[in-house]
Amino acid sequence: MKPKTLKNCEREMKHTWESFRWLYKDKLVKLDFxxxxxxxxxxxxxxxxxxxxxxxxxxxxxxxxxxxxxxDAKYGSNGIRIGGK
Known part of the structure; x- marks a missing residue:
């Protein structure tokens, strides 16, 4: 992977993570309880x-x-449920 491409991937992963972080934190607080x-x-x-x-x-x-x-058995690599259900 080219350095620029890697940097772009890292930036997009961080942005996506940050958009989901609060949801994970909420679930983890409940699990902690x-x-x-x-x-x-x-x-x-x-x-x-x-x-x-x-x-x-x-x-x-x-x-x-x-x-x-x-x-993993239910979903393909693209996140779409295998078998259409």
Whole structure:
């Protein structure tokens, strides 16, 4: 890729990211609240915070990959749903 083209891509990615950022932040704040509730439940079960945090981080990573695989199977590289549904 030519340097100018790369710079243009980076600029467009940043612009697009910024237009979606607030939506992601809103969803992440809600996920943070849910996770804190779950962590409180872990605490009530006498599960140490360091152990619970490590477990949750690993499970989130697995879940992220699972969702990505499932959604990749539904959508083509252009983002259009495969099969027309």
């Amino acid at each position: 849910m996770t804190r509730r779950m962590m409180a439940e872990f605490s009530s079960l006498s599960i140490p915070n360091y152990l619970a945090r490590e477990y949750v981080q690993e499970e989130f990573a697995k879940l992220w990959d699972e969702v990505a695989r499932e959604e």
